[in-house]
Amino acid sequence: MNIYAYQSHGYEGLAIRIQVTTSARGLTLLGLSQTQQREFRQKAASISTALGVPEPTGIVQVPPKSNLESLELAIILALRLSRDRLLPSGCPDIMIAGKLNLDGTIAPMPTLLAIPELAYTHHCRLLIAPTAARPYTYRALVIRHCADLEQALRQCRRFLLNHGGEQDVPASAQTPPSPPSHPFAEILGLEKAKRALQIVAAGGLNILLYGPPGGGKTLLLHTLASLMPPLTEEEKEEIARIRGTLPTSRPVIEVLPTMAEKQLFGSEPSLLNLAHGGILLVDELNRQKESTLKAITFFLEKRNCGSYPGRFILASAMNGCPCGNMGREEALCTCSEKQRQRHWSRIGSALLDRFDICLPILPENLMTLPLVQEEQDICANIRKVWLKQRQTDQQKYLKLLPLLDTCKQGKSLSMRCSISVCKIATIIAHFSNREVVDKEDMSEALSYKTYGIDRHWR
Known part of the structure; x- marks a missing residue:
């Protein structure tokens, strides 16, 4: 007892x-x-x-x-x-x-x-x-x-x-178990974003969602925790050494724009260290302090701070432009091209380059959405693909670079982004129970790499 x-x-x-x-x-x-x-x-x-x-x-x-x-x-x-x-x-x-x-x-x-x-x-x-x-x-x-x-x-x-x-x-x-609720039970439409979240959970990838307010970005990000595979014994041990208590689920740490630098880095382990093995949720990314953005970039690169590890999934959201109307049908975006460029450059190319998935979220007309039957064993499928990814060698992604080069959109990517796209394509193939990645998988993977300055809205 x-x-x-x-x-x-x-x-x-x-x-x-x-x-x-x-x-x-x-x-x-x-x-x-x-x-x-x-x-x-x-x-x-x-x-x-x-x-x-x-x-x-x-x-x-x-x-x-x-x-x-x-x-x-x-x-x-x-x-x-x-x-x-x-x-x-x-x-x-x-x-x-x-x-x-x-x-x-x-x-x-x-x-x-x-x-x-x-x-x-x-x-x-x-x-x-x-x-x-x-x-x-x-x-x-x-x-x-x-x-x-x-x-x-x-x-x-x-x-x-x-x-x-x-x-x-x-x-x-003691009581009859209630059936577990589906992770996407409260989300109508946004099928591409749901698919992206499954890929993120299975591959441990970083994701940035952007678009006008009210599109469902924050709701989607908060759903990610329910899709994550359970902790391994090794991960439990690492988190327990950081937090001092044995975890029962993956940690979710939210960073707010109002947080002072002392709140983030004033202790050891820091707030970012506490996200190890889980999710670092950064809403309103464009409103975060410059020091916060630099620290997150540093953690994503070094994967540790001092003697503590800091490996986590970065899940972020932001507006596509300063006025927030970019992509909204019923309102006109009043931002100039320079304002949009400045809006995105504030994040920094180093941090943007580390987002494996960068996806626009546009408001959808719920009255015209087709009825889609949600996959019931979604979490089991994610775990199965996640286990495959843990056994996948990095060399497999490098061997897919020639296939990526045959796609027009893949020619201008950095090496980091190119390997990231190859990893996403591999995950897509695994979700289809295939080991071989084809060009359709690569094209779908490239569709998750769309930035707000790429003029894709219309």
């Missing part, structure tokens, strides 16, 4: 697993400084004296960068239960929330926020929570409101003794 502590973190909160080992040689908290350990021992001794019980002993692994104040109650309860030999009982998991006072009381909370839902999704069957303004219930989760440490300990002991030897029942087994 597992004991989790609730730690407040933004709007949702985190579940921190408490790992305890029995020891009679005192209390050791791994992952904390000597000062933090001393302060915790003093608080634990003060509470034990007030309650008239022996001081807790054992070894506790504290995750790095954790808020110790949020974990104190769970740690002391876990140590007391471990001393009573109740932890290795094969019981369902328990989540403990609340902050412990020096007299052994638990600070009340006005509301439990998202704690019950978080406990339920982590397959916990019991939630020890502070007293609240009202009693809470949540599905099959047992919620016990406790005013002090001894009351919480009694509730845990009673639960463990009553459920000893039971198998942990996953949340998915």
